[in-house]
Amino acid sequence: MAALLDVRDLRVAIQAERGAVYPVQGASFSVDREETLCIVGESGCGKSVSMLAVLGLLGRAQVDAEQLSFAPTKEAVIDLGSCSQRELRRLRGRQIGLIFQDAAAAFNPVLPVGDQLAEPLRVHLGMSRRDARRRAVQWLERVGIIEPEKRAKQYPHEFSGGMLQRAMIAMALICEPSLVIADEPTTALDVSVQAEILDLLNDLKRTQHIGLIMITHDLGVVAEIADSVTVMYAGQSIERASKQSFFQNLKHPYSQALLACTPNWKQGRASIEPIPGAPPALDHIQTGCPFRFRCPHAWQRCEQLPPAFDDGGHMARCWLLDSDVDGPEHRSRPL
Ligand code: SF4
Known part of the structure; x- marks a missing residue:
């Protein structure tokens, strides 16, 4: 049966004044009814732009995808990529609900x-x-x-x-609606209200049988509410797994670094390990692993774009997962 929302290899190009930018360069995710998918990553990694592209809210940007389907009922599978703006307007609000980060700005x-x-x-x-x-x-x-x-x-x-x-x-x-997309809905709230809102969303997901996509940079929120997780970096989905598999066995060095950035209270003090460097500029299509300039494991192989290595539904894009290059001798020439 088709997933409620199925997005594969989504790509977005935007013509800006100083040239083209490519904020999404291969995002893939899917969500079913009564499932919460959390999309995680740093600011600028393409989480929100991917959602705007799915909803047809990016104006004249060029949006391409191998698959961009929405199945609000068992019988109806809609190809969002071929919908007119009028058809998308009918879906937004009716079949797809949106929750924005800043409610005060969203209301008239x-x-x-x-x-x-x-x-x-x-x-x-x-x-x-x-x-x-x-x-x-x-x-x-x-x-x-x-x-x-x-x-x-x-x-x-x-x-x-x-x-x-x-x-x-x-x-x-x-x-x-059958699908709700919530873009950092608790970021502006204090922690007690945040917990209440997450509980409310969880309840409504079950009672209303909706699929929920939660965009967040907060792994605490992911641990609280997710059923499945997609990590994005530089416009690409670089790890995808069920919540349990994700937290038990983080495979991608970027996901591991994200978790190390989460405050960890030990002996009354929070220890945080920031990720050195900054995400790459998205003014060109990435040819190698986009994380290689910040990754402590990078070696020459990482100058090629890693494919998706899937292990029982837990996918990550990292050459360390290639069984052909598992020995340290293969990685003797650092980048
Ligand atoms: S492919 Fe290379 S640079 Fe990228 S995350 Fe894996 S080891 Fe690091």
Whole structure:
């Protein structure tokens, strides 16, 4: 059966004033209903751009993919790559919900929150104003907002950050989509509110039978909520696994370095090992392993792009995993 969303070898090229940039150079991931996929990586690694490309929100950028399919029902498999903007507009909000990082910026400051929640119901489902408002109040209650009737009449500035994030989750889910994409939805929240929002998303994933894609740079969030994980670096998917396999056996040196960057409290002090250097510029297509300038294991072989080495569903792109080059003598010539 087709995955809810199946993306293979996604590539994005954007013509900028100073020349072309290639923010996504081979991203592959998939998610099913009732599954949470976390896409992890540093800022600028292509996580959000990949999602914008999938949703057709990149204007005149050139988007290519081997596969870009969305299957909201068993019978219907939609090729997103060949959809018109009009068709994509119909899918966004109705079949695919979006939760943004900054809820305060996503809401219109001069419209009551309830009206904004009701709008997708009127646009996508043709509901009457009255029914849509009633459903909006029900959803505010469902995401844990107290006095939802009163809150529905209030403006975004009258909500706290956590409440507004809950309202945004309600707006993303109000048309009962099959897929929800959440772009760093808890980054701006304090840790206690973050935990509540993650619990809420987890609950809704099960009760609404949605597939959830969570974009994050926080491995703590991944450990909390993920079923599967894709790590991105320089626009490429460089490791992909179930959460359990990922944390038990990190295969790619970049994933290992990311974990070492996570604060680790030992004897009352946090030890963090930063990754030296910076990600490569994306103004050209990578020809070798994009992590080779920062990788402590890099050797001459790494000047060629590593293929995907798959071990029982745990994939990583690193020459260290090639059984033909497993001896240290093969790596005697460092880069
Ligand atoms: S392919 Fe080479 S440079 Fe890239 S992560 Fe593996 S060892 Fe490091």
